[in-house]
Structure formats: structure tokens, C-alpha cells
Amino acid sequence: MRISTVTMFEQSVTSLNRQQGDFTNVGQQIASGRRVVNPSDDPQAASQAVGVSQSLSITEQYTDSRVSARNSLSQEESVLNSVSQAISSAKTLLVQAANGTLSDADRQSVASELEGIYSTMLGQANATDGNGSYLFGGSRDDAPPFAQNASGDVNYIGDSSNREQRIDSSRQMPVSDSGDAIFQSVPSGAGYVATAARDVAGDGNVTFSGPSRLDSSAPGYGENAYRIEFVSDSEYQVVTTAPDGSTSTGSVESYTSGESIELGGGALSITLEGTPDAAGGDSIEINPADGSAGNQDVFASLKSAIDVLKAPVDGDPGRQADVENTIATSMRELDNSLDNVLTVRASVGARLNELDVVDQVSSNRMLSYEQTRSDLVDLDYVEAISEYSLRQVGLQAAQKSFADIQGMSLFDQI
Template sequence: MRISTLTIFEQSMSSLNRQQGSLMHVSQQIASGRRVVNPSDDPQAASQAVQVSQSLAINSQYAEARVSARNALAQEESILNSVSSAISSARTLIIQASNDPLSDADRASVASELRGIYETVIGQANATDGNGRYLFGGYKDGSEPFVRDASGNVSYVGDTNSREVRVDASRLMPVADNGDAIFRSVHTGAGYLAEADSGNQGSVVFKGPQVVDESDPGYGDAYDIAFSVDAQGVATYSVNGGTAQAYEAGQSIRFGGLSITLDGTPADGDSIQLDRAQNMNTDLFRTFEKALAVLEQPASGDTARAARANTLSNVLREFDNSLDNVLTTRASVGARMNELDVVDSVSDNRSLNYQEKLSGLEDLDYVSAIAEYSLRQIGLQAAQQAFIDIKGMTLFDRI
């Protein structure tokens, strides 16, 4: 069989190119530390590696989202801590102002301090994060959620949604509670409040109400205590228009699972309303305004002093309810921050599993690769030497 010189050269060059290509491929594997340099090296492993890499990237994005969520919750928790401290200070001032020996000037001084706390709470309610977004406006976070009108009344103009962040594939977490739920709501277990009618002319003051029997069939209903005084000055009271009963100053009356203590002298037509706290005033700012109104206004006469005492008693209960609500929200924020720690731990384990799987698909076995590299070097050297030997086998060397 006759083989042309051209064929010999072409086959030799092809062999050299193959050996050089194989050597270069192993060199790339060693340099990159990856077994699969090109998808053609292992199509199945390359496909799985793409999927695992995408899962790893998504997991990393959720981790970044949790950092943002934790920062937002930490800001909210700090503000709620300040608000709860402010409400506690306001309660202390109301208790102080309820002491009968205080003069009107003393109460005015208390009112001045209380107004400072009031302004602080409004400022906290309109707090922003580091990016200028208002924390408690829901998704309307571009402007102040609490605004005051010309009369000084505070109203909420945010929405009732809570901003949420997806912190994991299966968890959409609220990262900022709306102001309506924090500053204008009470806990569902807040109980009852009592409020004297603004038109009362007598001097009846109340203490309570206290819940004594939640199993009573009438528990949960609203009640109205109405007073009647006849021409002889005999006072009676009725509950929700029921049978009139003799009134005695200092007595404690029970109805609907509740107990309330009444003292003082009623006037004909006076009344006191009782209802569940969530059906009464639930606005923290309105509570401040009620307290300031009676403390800044001097009270003269038994009727005015009774109205002030009843208002302060009511305000103290409302502050208690607002404080409970803020503390409940703060506890919820803390629970969410703890949940983020748990999700972080799960995510770290998931990320480690992804990295291990990706390593098994792509990473290089250096021992095998170095052995392969040495083998390819020998193969290339053998091909080069064979080419040199074959190239020397020509008749022209014999002429």
C-alpha cells in the first residue's frame, strides 16, 4: 500500500493537535479547579450545575432580603420601646394629676410635661427609616402618616396595610406595622371602659369597671347607667332602662359580669356609659388630647371636679390599653426577628447543601487530573517524536 507524503504529514499534524488539545483541556481544568469547563465535558452535570447555581443565587437574594427585614424590624422595635416608655411616663403623670390636693397651677405644670410627651409620641409615630420612608404609613410611606388639622386634632392618612418582604420562598413577612394598628387600636382582651356623659350636672365619680364574671350572659354588651332624682331629692339609677334602684354614694353595683363603684351626688338625667374598649376611644392621640383638655382648664365646683376625675380615670384606662397594644406589637416584632434567625439558620444549611452538590458536579479531583496531565504530556511527546521519525523516512535522504 502506497501512502503519500501529504497523508503522512496530515495524520501526524492531526495527532499532534489532538494531543495538544487534550493537554490544554486538562490544563484548563487544573487552572480553574473545575471538572466541567465546557458543557460538552458532562452535559448532564452541567445542566444540574446550572439549576443548583440558580437555587444558590435565589437563596442568597433571600438572605439579603432578610438583612433588610431585620434592619426595618429593629428600627420599629426601637421606636415602640420609646413609645411604651412615653406612655408609661404619661400614666405616671395622670396618677399624679388625679391627687385631689393638687392646685390648678400644679395640674397645669403636669399638663405642660404631658404635652411634651404627646409631641414626642407624635414624632415617633412619624419616624422614618434611613431612606426617608415613613415606617408606620403602610404602603403610603412617602408622606407623614399622622397629620394635625387647624384645630390640633391628629388624624391618620396612611393605609391599613403592613409592608411585607419575602424573606424565604414560603414566607412573606410584615416588616413594618401600620400606624392605625399601633396608635389607634387596642388589644382584643382590653376589657371594659366607662365614660361619664359630657352633659352631667352632678358630682358622681366612678371607679372601674372591673370584670368579675366573663361567663355572665350579658358580658360583652354595652350598658348605660342613668340617674333620676325626684322632687324630694331621692336619687335612683337604672341600667339600660331597667328597674330603678336606690342610689347610695360609695356603693358598688354589679351587672353583666361587671362591677363599678359610684360615689358623689348625681343630678337628674346624668348618665355613665360602659362598653368594650374596642368600641370606645381607641386613639392614643385622642387620649392625650382629653387629658390635656381637663388639666389645662381650671376646675371650679363639684361638677367640674367630678368631670375631671372621671376623665382622668377614663384616660388612665385608655393609656393602659394603648400600652398593652404597643407592647403586644413589640412582642410580635421580636417574634419576627427571632423567626428571621431561624430562617437564617435553615438558609445557611440549605446554602451549604447547594454548595456541596455543586462541588460534586463541577469540582476537579486534582489527583486524577494531575495523573491525566502527565499522561497527556507523554502522549504529546510520543506524537512529536513519531512525527520526527516519520518525517526522516524519505528517499531523498539516500540520494
Template sequence: MRVSSVTMYEQSISSMNRQQNDFLKVSQQIASGRRVVNPSDDPQAASRAVGVDQARAVTQQFADSRVSARNSLAQTESVLNSVSDAITSAKTLMVQASSDTLSDADRESVASELRGIYETVIGQANATDGNGRHLFGGYQDSSEPFVRSDNGIQYEGDANTREQRIDASRLMKVSENGESIFNSVPSGAGYVAEADSGNGGNITFSGPQVIDNDNADYGESFRIEFTSESQYQVQRFNPATEDWDVQATADYDDQSGVVEIGGLRMELKGEAVNGDTIEFSPADEMNTNLFRSFEKALAVLENPTENDSDKAALRNTLNTVMREFDNSLDNVLTKRASVGARLNELDVVDSVGGNRMLNYEQTLSDLVDLDYAEAIGDYILRQVGLQASQKAFADMKGMSLFNYL
């Protein structure tokens, strides 16, 4: 077989090109830090790497979502903390205002301080997050959820709660609606009593106290109605007829009396007139509006007490408002505890998501990342091979029969 000069040149160039391609491939791997630079380098590993990379991207998206959820919950928790402090301060003022030693001017001073707390609570109820959305408006978060009207502060939001997916299997509430915070009481809040604003006597009450919550009538609504100065009826509300049924009639003498019904105990004191009424019902059936509680307290504190009837109305209203404040505070603390629990859950989910990300990173590294020690050795080997191929070509092209003629 005759080997022509053209064949020798073609074989030599082909060998140099092959050696140079191998050398450049290793150079690209070292430069990129990846063993699989192109899918053709390892199709199976490249295919698996795409799936792992997608899963990692989804996990990172959930991590970003948890950051947003944590910010929202942290803001909600901060506002609820401020509201609970405000209610505690208002309760302190109620105790101060209940003192018989205070004059009308003193009570007006207390009312002025209470109004400042009231305005603070309204501001907190209309708080916004960093994006201008109102925290407690539900889905109606573009405008203030609590607005002033002739009937007091009205809730204009909805009963929905914004949710955010923080993991593939977890959809978390990241806010609370204002209805559940400022217009609600916790379950099991007990009873609240309230004297009718039109009472003409100076009858006052204390209670109700629970003495038997296993009583068959416990949980019903009751009313004490005076039919004369010396006699009253104990009535129970009948939901079927939406009217009050008389349960008992009792005499009221010595300007004091004790009423026990439905596992509850009420103590009465003072002089009554015909038609005076006191209603006591489960807290969730009475006033549950925190702002209304403030308004009732302000109304009696800002008006002078001119007679015994006014003093009785003041004492009864303050007793009622203090119990309503207690229920509102319990409700706010319950909501705050719920928000805190969700913040703790985010920490747990973050930990799980972090471990998952590490697993994805390790798997992806095993599939496509480069072993630098092996690659550098291969790089040197390919470099030597390329140099040898170039040297052989250079030596061979100088060989010619004409040199021997």
C-alpha cells in the first residue's frame, strides 16, 4: 500500500484536531467547574440534573414565600401587641374611674386619656404593611377596614383571611381579619351583664358569677325586670318566640338582693323603679365590639353625674366595660398566640426546607460538578498529547525523498 503525502498530512491534522478537541473540552470543564458542560457529555446525568434543578427552584420559591409570610405575621404580631397594651391601659383607667373619690373633673381627665387610647386602637386597627395593604381588612385590604359613622366605628372589610403557600403541602394564614380581632370574643368568655340605659332608679349590680356551669340552663340569656320598687321578675329569653319568659318572681327589700339562676349569681343593690332592667347573657351574644366598649365608657365619663341615677349608670357601665375589656384582651391575646405559633411553624418549615435545599445541592453536585483533581490530571495529559501530536506532525512534514536525492 502506498502512503501518499496527502494521506500523512490528513491523518496528522485529524490527530491534532482530536487532541485539541479533547484538550478544549477539559479546559471548558475546569473553567465552568462542571463535568457536564453540554448534555451530550452525559445525557443521563444532564436529564436528572434538569429535574433536580427544577425541584431546587421550587423549594427556593417556597423559601421566598416564607420570608414574605414571616414579614406579614411579624407586623400583625407587633400590632396585636400594641393593641393588648392599649386595652390593659384602658382597664387601668376604668379601675381608676370607678373610685367614688373622683370628681366630675377628674373623670373628664380620665376620659381624655381614655380617648387617646381609643384613637390609638383605631389607628392600629387600620395599620398597613410595607406595601400599603391594610393588615386587618381581609381581602378588602386596599382601603381602611374601620371607618367612622354615625353609629360609631364600623367594619368595612370582609371575613376572609389572606393565605400564602409556604410549602408544597402547607397553606398558611398570614393575616387576621378585623372582625375576628376587634368584633369578637373568645369561646368560653362567660357572661356579661348590662343595665338598661333608660333605668330610672339607682340600682347597681355585681356579677354575674358562675356558681354551677353544669346547670341545665347555663348558656341561656336572662333578664331581671323590676315590676315595682319592691318586686322583680327573672326572665329567660325564648329563641322560639323571640320573647322573654318569666322564670321566677321575687321580692326586693332592704335595697339589696341576690339572684341565682342558670348556674349564675347576681348581686343587686340600690333603689329600683318600675321598668328597670338588667340583662345578662353569654359574652358572644352581648356587645363584642371593642370600639363600642370604648364609646360607652367615654359617654359616661364625659357626662357629669348629677344624681344617684347617674352615679348608678356610671358604676354599671364601668363594670360592664371592664368585663368587655377583659374579653377583648383575652381575644387579642388568643389571636396573638395563634400568630406566634405560625411564626414558630415557619422556623420549622424553614429548617426542613434548608435541609431539602442542601440535599438538592449535593445531588446536583454529584451529577454535574467537576472533580478538579481528576480534571487537572486529565488536562495535563491532554496537553501532553496535543504537544506530542503537534511535534510528530512537525517532524513528519520535514521528511521527503527529495532530501536524499
């Protein structure tokens, strides 16, 4: 078979170009550090690498979301720490104010300190995060969640929802808590709180201590409310109110100052001291702390204590009894409010711990994704360098072959 000179040249150039292309591809792989430089190099690996890269990008987005969630929760935890310290300081001042030897000026001084704590807590309740959103306003950001009216009462105008943020593909975490759940709530089963009612113009001076829990398994404990009514200055009866609003009145009992009175069939006890004014309507109410009749507003608890400490006593036993009873009620309510704040703070801490755990899991997942992507498209340098040397030898051989072929001619034999 006759092979023309043109055919030899074309085959030599084709071989040279192929060797040059293979050599260049290996050089590109070494320069880029990737085995799959173009999708055509390995279509299947390239398509799988795209899917892995997408998963890696989504995981990185969740990482950024957790950073934002951690910032919000850290700010909330810091504010709740300040609030718990403020409540503890208020309790300390109330213990001081309960001293019967204090003068009106001393009590007014304590009231001034409590007003400072009151203002501080109100400011903390209206705190904002780094984006200008109110920490405890729920989903409302158009106004501070707690507003003080002309009479000094604080009202919550936020909502009860919590802002949530997706921190992982299968977890959506609350990154805030509503203000009513923190400042206007108490833990479930917080016990009972007693309050005294007295005619300001009357002569009664009954004070109470307690109530104390005797048997939490007694029927109606935590549900029934009780009211001690004085039939006369030496007799009383207990009115029990069930959750459905129905009432039952107990028998008339003899009242002795300093003795404990059992309520709810031995569920509770409360100790009364002093002389009641039955004609003035003196009574003691004992309500579940987490019930609708109980005060769960920490601001209302502080305000009632401030108001009673500002009022002059002037040696009036009845007014002194008002001070003692109001302080006792406020102390119990502040105890419950502090427990609630600490419970919420513990929940925030648990969520921060969960973020750390999810971060660790996400870090391991990202390492797995990166390893998978590396296995698909990254270069094995040992194998690539060997291939590079082989392609270089092949290119040199093609070049030498082409040079030898183009020098072959019959005219050289004439």
C-alpha cells in the first residue's frame, strides 16, 4: 500500500497535537490541584461534586445562622442575669424594710432604692439586640414591649410569640422569649401567695406569715383558693373557691392570735397575729401563685411594696400591719418571679449548649463533605507527576518522530 507524504505529515501532526493536549491537561491539573478541571474530564464526578458543594454551602449558611442565634441568646442571658440580680437586691431591701424599728424616713429611703431597681428592670425589659429588635417583645418591634402609664403601672404591649431561627436542616430554635413569660409569669406549681385586705379606717392590725405547704398531695392543692373571713374579732371561717368558681364555707372557728390555721384539709397552714376588725371587713386571701387571681407581675409586686413604704405609718398599728403584710406578699411574689427568671435563663443556657453541640456535628459534617468532594475532584500529586513525566516523554517522542519523518525523501537518494 502506498502512503503519501501528505498522509504521513497529517498523522504525525495529529499524534503531536494529541500528545501536546494530554501533556497540557496534566499540567493544568498540577497547576490547579484538581483532577477534574473541566466537567468533560469526568462528568459523573463533576456532577456529584456540584451536589456536595451545594450541601457544603447550605451547611455554611446554617453555621452563620447559629452565630446570629448565639448572639441573640447571649444578649438575652446577659439581661436575665441583670434582672435576677435586681430582684435579689429588691428582696434584700424588703427584708431591711420589714424591720419594725425603722422610721418613716428610713422606709422612704428604702422605697427610693426600690424605685431605682424598678426603673432598671423596666429598662432591661425593653432592651434591644444588635439589630434594634426588642429582646422581649415577641414579634413586635414597632414599640417598647413594656409601657408605663400615668399611674405608674407597667403594661405589656408585646405579643406572646417567640422569634425562631433555623439552625440546622431539622432544627428550628427559639432565639427569644416573650416578656410576659419572663416578667408576668411564675413557674407552674409555684405554691400559694397570701394577701391581706383591711379597711384603712378600721382598727384591725392582723398580720400573717406563710402560707406554708403541709401536704401537696391533698385534694385541691394548687387549684383551690381560700379566704379567711372574720365573723367577729375572735371568730373566723374559711371560704374555699374551686377552679370552676364554686364556693364552700367552713364552720366558724375560734381565732387565737399566733396560732396556725390549716387550710384545704391539711394542705396549707398560715399563721395570723394581731387583732382583726370584723366590722371593717378584714380578711386574708390565699391564692395559687400561678392562678388567675394571683399576682404574677414582678413590676406590680415592686410597685405595691414601694407604695406602702412611701405611706407614713406614724405609729399606727393598722398601717404597720399593712406594711408587714404587703412586704410579706411582695417577698413571696418576688421569690416566684426570681424562680421564673432563673427557669427561663436555664432554658436559654440549654439552647446555647445545644448550639455548641450542633456546631460540633456540623463541623464533622463539613469535614465529611470536604473529604467527599476532595475524593471526587482533587488531584493525587504522586500519580499526576508520574503521568506528567510520561506525557512529557510521549510528547518528546512524537516530536522526534515528526522530525525524522519530515526528513525522509526519495530525492535524497539521487
